[in-house]
Amino acid sequence: MSGAEWQLIGFSLRMALASLLLVLPPGLALAWWLAKYNWRGKTFVETLVTLPLVLPPVVTGLVLLELFGRHGPIGGWLHRAFGLEVVFTWRAVVLALAAMSLPLLVRAARTAFAEVDTQYEQLARTLGAGEWRIFFTITLPLARRGVVAGILLAFARSLGEFGATIMVAGNIPGQTMTLPLAIYQAVQADDDAHAWLLAGVSVIIAFTAVLASEQLQGRRA
Amino acid sequence: MNATRLIATFVRTFPGGPEIGVENLCLGDGVTVLFGASGSGKSTILRCLAGLDLPSRGQIQFAGSAWFDAARRFSLPARRRDVGYVPQNYALFPHLTVAGNVGYGLFALPAGDKAARVAETLGWLGLTDLAARLPHMLSGGQQQRVALARAVVRRPQLLLLDEPFAALDTPTRWHLRGELRHWLRHLAIPTVLVTHDRFEALALGDTVVVMQAGRNVQQGVVHEVFSRPVNRAVAELTAIETILPGRVRELRDGLAVVAVGGQNLVALPVAGLATAGEVYVCIRAEDVILTRDGPGAVTASARNRLAVTVQSLQREGPQVRVNLEGAFPLTALLTQAACAELALHPGDSLMALVKTPQVHLIPWSG
Numbered sequence: 001m002s003g004a005e006w007q008l009i010g011f012s013l014r015m016a017l018a019s020l021l022l023v024l025p026p027g028l029a030l031a032w033w034l035a036k037y038n039w040r041g042k043t044f045v046e047t048l049v050t051l052p053l054v055l056p057p058v059v060t061g062l063v064l065l066e067l068f069g070r071h072g073p074i075g076g077w078l079h080r081a082f083g084l085e086v087v088f089t090w091r092a093v094v095l096a097l098a099a100m101s102l103p104l105l106v107r108a109a110r111t112a113f114a115e116v117d118t119q120y121e122q123l124a125r126t127l128g129a130g131e132w133r134i135f136f137t138i139t140l141p142l143a144r145r146g147v148v149a150g151i152l153l154a155f156a157r158s159l160g161e162f163g164a165t166i167m168v169a170g171n172i173p174g175q176t177m178t179l180p181l182a183i184y185q186a187v188q189a190d191d192d193a194h195a196w197l198l199a200g201v202s203v204i205i206a207f208t209a210v211l212a213s214e215q216l217q218g219r220r221a
Numbered sequence: 222m223n224a225t226r227l228i229a230t231f232v233r234t235f236p237g238g239p240e241i242g243v244e245n246l247c248l249g250d251g252v253t254v255l256f257g258a259s260g261s262g263k264s265t266i267l268r269c270l271a272g273l274d275l276p277s278r279g280q281i282q283f284a285g286s287a288w289f290d291a292a293r294r295f296s297l298p299a300r301r302r303d304v305g306y307v308p309q310n311y312a313l314f315p316h317l318t319v320a321g322n323v324g325y326g327l328f329a330l331p332a333g334d335k336a337a338r339v340a341e342t343l344g345w346l347g348l349t350d351l352a353a354r355l356p357h358m359l360s361g362g363q364q365q366r367v368a369l370a371r372a373v374v375r376r377p378q379l380l381l382l383d384e385p386f387a388a389l390d391t392p393t394r395w396h397l398r399g400e401l402r403h404w405l406r407h408l409a410i411p412t413v414l415v416t417h418d419r420f421e422a423l424a425l426g427d428t429v430v431v432m433q434a435g436r437n438v439q440q441g442v443v444h445e446v447f448s449r450p451v452n453r454a455v456a457e458l459t460a461i462e463t464i465l466p467g468r469v470r471e472l473r474d475g476l477a478v479v480a481v482g483g484q485n486l487v488a489l490p491v492a493g494l495a496t497a498g499e500v501y502v503c504i505r506a507e508d509v510i511l512t513r514d515g516p517g518a519v520t521a522s523a524r525n526r527l528a529v530t531v532q533s534l535q536r537e538g539p540q541v542r543v544n545l546e547g548a549f550p551l552t553a554l555l556t557q558a559a560c561a562e563l564a565l566h567p568g569d570s571l572m573a574l575v576k577t578p579q580v581h582l583i584p585w586s587g
Contacts, residue, residue: 119312125299126306127326
């Protein structure tokens with residue numbers, strides 16, 4: 001493989017990892033909040049978070065483009081306050097991947113948190129533990145299987161994301177082009193060999209990730 | 222009765238369900254047994270005391286400070302109540318070792334102090350060799366000890382034990398009852414212990430609070446409450462009509478001879494029995510046989526023969542409750558037919574027979 005291909009792979013992995021880091025704290029917090037408490041507007045928030053899962057990715061991308069464009073409400077503010085450009089930069093890639101992978105993480109983690117028997121959390125409370133301590137020492141360790149599965153799903157989804165990415169980040173070689181976009185472009189350019197090579201790389205990465213997770217789970221069981 | 226630690230009057234309502242509460246529940250030092258049938262609301266009361274469930278109205282005060290006050294919409298969070306709580310199934314953290322479980326609540330201590338305190342508690346409960354085990358590798362009895370260790374290692378102000386033997390099989394239960402009594406005595410932490418087992422209540426409790434249909438109906442020293450139930454329902458619950466303090470005279474030939482009110486009774490020994498040890502002697506009314514034969518003429522297999530006088534007769538449905546007086550008060554439950562055959566009247570003198578296995582002994586002195 002050429003240096004450009006290695007660079008493409010590295011870029012795709014970095015983007016997927018960055019989006020994961022971006023969604024992990026709010027995703028786990030939201031999953032915990034949904035799993036353990038009942039509050040007004042809970043169903044609405046649940047629906048909103050799940051939306052990218054069922055909408056055409058292109059529509060999610062279009063919404064992000066509107067929100068984060070230089071004249072959009074969030075993008076405009078980011079530009080004025082920090083001079084940040086989002087749309088058609090690597091930041092837009094991370095944003096698109098995050099939006100698309102958040103529902104998978106939240107849904108998996110929510111189920112995992114809900115399955116942790118509340119008696120352990122209650123007992124920890126009688127032992128003087130606060131909610132943060134309980135989350136990190138009881139809930140999260142006991143839900144680790146589901147949470148790891150959710151992280152993995154989110155990561156795999158990020159690596160394969162196409163529709164939202166191309167809408168909000170475009171397909172700029174060396175700047176916003178990820179593996180799926182490169183495959184699409186290779187096919188467009190009639191370069192089947194290149195497309196198949198990149199497809200093979202995608203399969204290997206996905207396979208490795210799933211295998212690693214399976215082994216991790218197996219060892220702990 | 223010693224100083225009152227906890228005073229509580231509260232009600233917990235469940236939507237479309239029962240109301241469970243206590244009125245003027247007063248707990249002092251020592252072990253208070255919350256006694257009642259399944260579904261009488263004992264566990265709910267305990268969870269409300271622990272701060273894990275909120276009463277709908279009422280208040281709870283501990284050592285002069287408020288734990289709960291519905292009128293002020295105040296509830297001290299569970300983590301600030303400083304209680305040791307042992308739920309029915311022990312709820313040991315499955316992902317932590319025995320040492321990890323026991324040390325969980327000591328996060329405020331420096332690592333060295335924490336390790337020392339954990340080691341001390343594990344040693345005291347004979348768990349040192351199990352420190353590195355995970356809960357699923359432990360027997361039921363060991364899990365109970367770990368749960369107790371975890372609850373007491375922080376030296377709580379109040380210990381709450383919910384049916385500590387419910388998860389154990391019967392032989393283990395009998396064996397561990399003696400151990401638990403020993404530990405609770407040694408700890409000297411005010412304790413509330415929930416049970417539906419009358420023998421457990423007698424063996425472990427200093428005082429008993431009888432729960433019935435979601436209310437506390439009677440409170441007092443255990444053997445007094447059991448001997449003098451306030452109403453029929455409590456009597457049925459306790460189901461032991463005769464409870465007497467006695468002392469073991471000798472253990473011989475696989476039998477125990479116990480002195481009760483100047484009379485010797487023969488019983489089967491139980492674990493934890495020692496010569497000269499104090500025991501409760503329990504005899505259920507339906508196990509007492511009455512005969513008109515004179516003291517010299519009795520030929521029966523029953524080892525315990527007591528000269529008694531009929532005090533009074535009470536009809537109870539198809540049965541008659543016969544209150545007797547002899548070396549000690551005794552109650553017998555007879556069918557009406559048997560009663561008619563014997564032509565019983567107050568003042569009659571007869572013999573009461575009780576078979577050896579039906580004299581239940583409960584060791585008392587720790």
